[in-house]
Amino acid sequence: MAVRFIDKLLGTTRQNNSLLCIGLDPDLDLLPKVKALDFNKAIIDATVDLVCAYKPNLAFYQVLSSKGISLLESTIKYIPEGIPIICDAKYGDIGNTAKVYAEAIFSTLGFDAVTINPYLGLDSIEPFINYRDRGVFVLCRTSNPGAADFQSLSCATNLALYEVVAQKAKEWNIYGNIGLVVGATYPEELRQIRQLCPEMPLLIPGIGAQGGDLTLAVSYGVDAQGEKAIINVSRQVLYASQKEDFAEAARHQAKQLRDQINSCLASRSEVK
Amino acid sequence: MAVRFIDKLLGTTRQNNSLLCIGLDPDLDLLPKVKALDFNKAIIDATVDLVCAYKPNLAFYQVLSSKGISLLESTIKYIPEGIPIICDAKYGDIGNTAKVYAEAIFSTLGFDAVTINPYLGLDSIEPFINYRDRGVFVLCRTSNPGAADFQSLSCATNLALYEVVAQKAKEWNIYGNIGLVVGATYPEELRQIRQLCPEMPLLIPGIGAQGGDLTLAVSYGVDAQGEKAIINVSRQVLYASQKEDFAEAARHQAKQLRDQINSCLASRSEVK
Numbered sequence: 027m028a029v030r031f032i033d034k035l036l037g038t039t040r041q042n043n044s045l046l047c048i049g050l051d052p053d054l055d056l057l058p059k060v061k062a063l064d065f066n067k068a069i070i071d072a073t074v075d076l077v078c079a080y081k082p083n084l085a086f087y088q089v090l091s092s093k094g095i096s097l098l099e100s101t102i103k104y105i106p107e108g109i110p111i112i113c114d115a116k117y118g119d120i121g122n123t124a125k126v127y128a129e130a131i132f133s134t135l136g137f138d139a140v141t142i143n144p145y146l147g148l149d150s151i152e153p154f155i156n157y158r159d160r161g162v163f164v165l166c167r168t169s170n171p172g173a174a175d176f177q178s179l180s181c182a183t184n185l186a187l188y189e190v191v192a193q194k195a196k197e198w199n200i201y202g203n204i205g206l207v208v209g210a211t212y213p214e215e216l217r218q219i220r221q222l223c224p225e226m227p228l229l230i231p232g233i234g235a236q237g238g239d240l241t242l243a244v245s246y247g248v249d250a251q252g253e254k255a256i257i258n259v260s261r262q263v264l265y266a267s268q269k270e271d272f273a274e275a276a277r278h279q280a281k282q283l284r285d286q287i288n289s290c291l292a293s294r295s296e297v298k
Numbered sequence: 299m300a301v302r303f304i305d306k307l308l309g310t311t312r313q314n315n316s317l318l319c320i321g322l323d324p325d326l327d328l329l330p331k332v333k334a335l336d337f338n339k340a341i342i343d344a345t346v347d348l349v350c351a352y353k354p355n356l357a358f359y360q361v362l363s364s365k366g367i368s369l370l371e372s373t374i375k376y377i378p379e380g381i382p383i384i385c386d387a388k389y390g391d392i393g394n395t396a397k398v399y400a401e402a403i404f405s406t407l408g409f410d411a412v413t414i415n416p417y418l419g420l421d422s423i424e425p426f427i428n429y430r431d432r433g434v435f436v437l438c439r440t441s442n443p444g445a446a447d448f449q450s451l452s453c454a455t456n457l458a459l460y461e462v463v464a465q466k467a468k469e470w471n472i473y474g475n476i477g478l479v480v481g482a483t484y485p486e487e488l489r490q491i492r493q494l495c496p497e498m499p500l501l502i503p504g505i506g507a508q509g510g511d512l513t514l515a516v517s518y519g520v521d522a523q524g525e526k527a528i529i530n531v532s533r534q535v536l537y538a539s540q541k542e543d544f545a546e547a548a549r550h551q552a553k554q555l556r557d558q559i560n561s562c563l564a565s566r567s568e569v570k
Contacts, residue, residue, distance in 0.1 A: 053398070085395045089402035091371065095364035118388050118415050120442035120508075123357045126325070130361035143390050145417045145437060147444025165417060170392035172419020179462060180454035187459065190451060235394075 031138045031161035031203060032227060032254075034110040039078040039253055045244070045291075046284045047229070048073055049114070049260030050082040050101060054089075056265045058272045062090070065272075066101045069264060072277040076284050079138075080105055081229075081258055083114040102136060110138040112229065112256075116165060118143030118150050125153040132157045139163060141207055141229065144191045148198060158201045161227065166191050166219060169209025169232030192219050196226070205229060208247070210238025210257070217246040227254040233283075234262030240283075244290035252291050259283055303410045303433035303475060304499060304526075306382045311350040311525055317516070317563075318556045319501070320345055321386070321532030322354040322373060326361075328537045330544045334362070337544075338373045341536060344549040348556050351410075352377055353501075353530055355386040374408060382410040384501065384528075388437060390415030390422050397425040404429045411435060413479055413501065416463045420470060430473045433499065438463050438491060441481025441504030464491050468498070477501060480519070482510025482529070489518040499526040505555075506534030512555075516562035524563050531555055 029037075039045060050069065052062040060068070070080070082101060087094035105111055117127045117140065124146075131137050132154075139161030142151055154162045167177055167188040177188040185193070195204050206223060208216045210232035220228065230247050232238035240257070247255035263283070267275035301309075311317060322341065324334040332340070342352070354373060359366035377383055389399045389412065396418075403409050404426075411433030414423055426434045439449055439460040449460040457465070467476050478495060480488045482504035492500065502519050504510035512529070519527035535555070539547030 051395075083391070083395055085391060085398040085402065088367075089398050089406055091402075091406055092364040092367035095360075095367055099363065116390050116415075118390065118417075118437075119355070119357060120440065120503075121444070122507075123323075123355055126357040126361050130357065130363075134361055134363055143388070143415050143417050145390075145415050145448060146440050146442055147447030147449070149442050149444040151444075165390075168392065168418050170418055170421050172393070172421040172423075175419030175466060176417060176459065176463065177419070179459065181459075182452040182454070187448065187451065187453075191448065194447060231392075236392075 028159045030159050031110055034108065034138060035078060035227060035256070036253060038109050042075055042077060043288065044076055044078045044284045045248070045255050045257050045287050046077050046280060047079040047081050047112070047256045047258040048077050048263050048280065049258050050080050051086040051260045051264065053086060056268060058268045058270065062097055063100050067104055068273040069276050070105055072273040073263070073280045074106060074109065076277070076280045077109065079110045079112055079256055081112040081114050099135065112139040112141070112161070112163065113137040114141050116141050116143045118146045120146065121149035121153065124150045128153040128157060132160050141165060151198065155198065155201055155203055158203055161203055161205055163205040163207050163229045164191065164195045166195070166206040167208045167212050167215045169211045169236050169238065173209065173212065188215065189218070189222070192222050196223055207231070210240070210243035211236055213239055213242035213246055216243065220246055224249060227256060229256045229258060231258045233257055234259045240286055241290045244287050245294040248291065248294070257287055300431045302431045303382055306380065306410060307350060307499060307528070308525060310381050314347055314349060315560065316348055316350050316556045317520070317527050317529050317559050318349050318552060319351040319353050319384070319528045319530040320349050320535050320552065321530050322352050323358040323532045323536065325358060328533070328540060330540045330542065335369050335372050339376050340545040341548050342377055344545040345535070345552045346378060346381065348549070348552045349381065351382045351384055351528055353384040353386050371407065384411040384413070384433070384435065385409040386413050388413050388415045390418045392418065393421035393425065396422045400425040400429060404432050413437060423470065427470065427473055427475055430475055433475055433477055435477040435479050435501045436463065436467045438467070438478040439480045439484050439487045441483045441508050441510065445481065445484065460487065461490070461494070464494050468495055471498070479503070482512070482515035483508055485511060485514035485518055488515065492518055496521060499528060501528045501530060503530045505529055506531045512558055513562045516559050517566040520563065529559055
C-alpha cells in the first residue's frame with residue numbers, strides 16, 4: 027500500500043512546521059499577466075516549504091475545458107512528491123457513478139484526497155473511502171452564507187443536520203481515512219465538531235477573502251497534538267499582488283499566514 | 299434572450315411525443331467495441347426522434363481526462379439544435395466557485411440545464427439560476443439507497459429534509475427555471491413532491507438498472523397536463539446490447555420505454 031494520506035499530511039505538517047494549505051485556483055479574472063500553468067508553478071515554487079498541502083478546486087480547471095484538465099494534470103505533476111494534494115470537487119453521486127468519479131480522481135489524476143458532499147448518503151461516499159490510502163473530506167459545515175439554509179436545520183434528534191453528518195462520518199470511518207470540511211466562518215460549530223471528532227483531520231476554508239477568524243480557527247480546529255487542521259487559503263495568497271511580483275507577494279503572504287497560525291498554536295492554551 | 303429551457307423541453311416532449319431522457323454515459327467497462335464518440339453518435343442517431351432530452355453525467359467524461367472533455371464537447375455539438383441537454387454534474391460549491399462552474403457549464407460547454415446539490419444553500423445555487431434561460435434541477439430525493447441517510451431526516455418543522463429542500467426551491471424559483479431531481483425508486487416521495495410543486499419540471503432517474511417502477515414514476519411524476527416529467531434511463535438503453543447491433547438494440551429499448559411511458563400516461567387516471 028502507498029503512504030496513507032494522513033501520514034503524508036502529518037509529514038509535511040511537521041517538516042514545514044505548517045498547517046497552511048493553499049488553494050490552487052487560477053481565476054482568469056484575477057490572474058496576473060502570465061499563463062495559468064506558469065502561474066501555478068510560480069506559486070508552488072514560492073510556497074512549497076510553507077504548506078502542509080495544496081488544494082486545487084476543479085471549477086477553475088473545468089471552466090477552461092479540455093485545456094483546463096491538462097493544466098490540472100501538469101500542476102499535479104509539478105508538485106513535489108510527498109506534499110499531499112486535495113482535490114476540491116465536492117462530489118456527490120449515486121454509488122455506480124461515485125465509483126467512476128473515485129477512479130477519475132484517485133487513479134487517473136492521482137490525487138491524495140478529495141472533498142465529498144454528503145447529501146446522497148453512504149453509497150455515494152463508499153467508493154471513495156474504499157481507496158484506503160486516500161483521504162475523504164466530507165462537507166460538514168461549509169464556510170459560505172448559504173450554509174445555514176439546510177446544514178443548520180434542527181433534526182428530530184435535536185441535532186443540527188451538520189452534526190448528524192459529523193456523527194455519520196464518524197460511524198462510517200472504518201478505514202480511518204475520513205475527515206470533515208468545516209468553515210472557519212462558523213467557529214462555534216468548528217469547536218463542537220472538533221469535540222465530537224477529536225481525531226479526524228479537519229479541512230478548514232473560510233480564512234481570508236471569506237472573513238473567518240484565524241485565531242479561533244486554529245484554536246478550535248486542531249487536535250490535542252495541535253495538528254490535523256488544514257487551514258486553507260486561496261485568493262488571499264494567490265492574488266496578494268496581480269503584478270509581476272505576484273509570486274514574491276504570495277510567498278510573503280503565505281509565510282505571514284503560516285507564522286500567524288503558529289503563534290495562534292503557541293498561545294491556544296490561553297484562548298481555551 | 300435564447301429559447302428558455304422549459305420551452306425547449308416542452309417542444310421536444312410534444313414533437314417526439316416523449317418523456318424519455320437518455321443518459322449519455324459511455325462507461326468503458328460496458329462499451330461495445332467502438333470508440334466512445336462513435337458510440338455516443340450512434341446512440342444519438344438511433345434515438346433522436348424518441349427523446350425529450352439527453353443527460354450526460356460528467357463522471358463518465360472526467361474519468362477520461364482531457365480527452366473526455368473533448369468527447370463531451372463533440373457529443374454536445376452532435377446533438378441536433380432544439381433538443382435540450384442536461385448536464386448531470388450535481389454541483390454544490392460556495393458562491394464564488396459556483397459562479398465559475400455556472401460559466402463552465404452554460405457558457406463554455408453550452409448546456410441547457412444542470413443538476414445541483416442543495417447542501418450548501420442559496421448562494422451555491424444563485425449563480426446558476428441567474429442564467430434565466432437555463433434550467434437548474436436541484437437534488438431533492440435522489441434515487442440511490444443512501445438517499446435515506448440524510449434526506450429522510452425529520453426536521454424540527456416535522457418535514458423531512460427533502461421536503462424542506464423542495465419548499466426552499468419553490469421559494470427561490472423567482473425566474474421560473476428551477477426543477478427538482480426525484481428518484482423513481484421512491485414513488486411516495488415523488489407523489490408528495492409533485493403535489494407540493496405542481497408546475498416544476500421533475501427529473502426522474504431510477505428506472506431500469508436501479509429498479510424504479512415506471513408506472514408510478516409516470517403517474518406521480520407528470521404535471522396536470524401530463525408533461526414536465528423527464529424520465530431518465532441510461533444503462534438499460536445504452537447497453538441493451540454490447541455487440542455490433544448496440545445502436546439498433548438501444549433504439550428498440552428506447553422506443554419500448556417511450557411507448558410504455560405513453561401507455562402509463564393514457565391510463566394514469568385509473569391509477570389515481
